[in-house]
Amino acid sequence: MHDPSPPGGATRPAVHAGIFPTFFLSGFECSTFIWKDQGRRDLVAETQHREHVDEDYAFLRSLGIAVARQGIPWPLVDKGGTYDFSGLDPFIAAMNRHQILPIWDLCHYGYPDDVDPFAPDFAERFSSYTKAAAEYVTPRIRGPHFFTPINEITFFAFMGGEWGWTAPFRKSDEDRRRLRLALCKADIAAVKAIREVDAQARMVHIDPLILVVAPRDRPDLKDEADHETFTDTFYAWDVIAGRRHPELGGSPEVLDIVGVNAYSFGQMEYRENGPHASLEPHDERIRPLGDLLTFAWERYRRPMIVGETSGLREGRPDWLCDIVEESLAAVRKGIDLHGVCLFPAVDMPDWHKGGWLHNGLCDLVEENGRLKRVPYQPYIDELRRWQKRLNRVTELDEDPFSDPVNLDDIKHAADTMQMSSDKNWH
Structure with missing residues (x-):
């Protein structure tokens, strides 16, 4: 296994100890983008996570999940370079009460109105905010401390740089590339600023793992499709790892x-203009997820998690089964996998069309102006089945942080079940 110890020469843990207290993680949709013609959106408000935060974290505890991705809304806390983090206090109290470890998501697509991501001072503005955020949360939350500086840099650059869905509403390949590099530069600066506060802080850099294929009637587009799969998908991670633009200060430890x-x-079919078209189930061009996970592992040799995954509606249990089976197949091939994040914990709206996606561990049902949490039991039953097969807890014990995941259990389950990748996992 790859050494999962943090940067900075900390004591090496047991070789097969995981990074997190539970193998299954979760999280809450927290986008704060300016969306097309709808203005500033706050998905935490739209899902009423603030009002239900204690209930939401109690729910995760009852599921045996001790780690959750939780957003800090940069546009809402940054008042022109001064900060008001007091809105985080109810979230921190609930996390501490229910012993849930956060992965703080510091920029989930949104930035303040007075910020220009193309401006020379963007990285400095972002890193100042992230340092202040780390100073606020680290004394208030039991460690270790985890951060995602900028969520899905690659996808953010497409949404705001080429497709015009979100601010800065650009619509060219050139602007997408410029935005991507600006986000990478800011992310690296943020990592260094956060580690001035906590030298042992861990970073979780999240982006989609995708496959793009040429249309059957356009084999001439194979090079473009391959470039997106094997170059664009990894470009932001490459910069942050110092493999590209080393002058920005990236490294494997960053x-x-x-x-x-x-x-x-x-997994998509290439389109020359706009977002690509998703492949239909059973398309022969689909690649097994386990193979894609292994490709990413071999590129960086860094600890990995599935940072987000969820099925839709009645497909949620089958999707979870497929994801875990493919993850275990990749573990058998040697990847250093530390967890699977079932995201979101509670349902979220379709950004484009409105209406609930029904992709959470809980559905949301309006009841007298409040969004009632309704657990989707078949999804939870499938989670329970895998927790037992992987020798994981199904409900958090008195101190879930006392022992990290024993990755030997995960490897043993993968070997015992003789898991191998299946191209029909989709």
């Missing part, structure tokens, strides 16, 4: 933990 997002729509 990259730290690689979080790959895996969704059914992540």
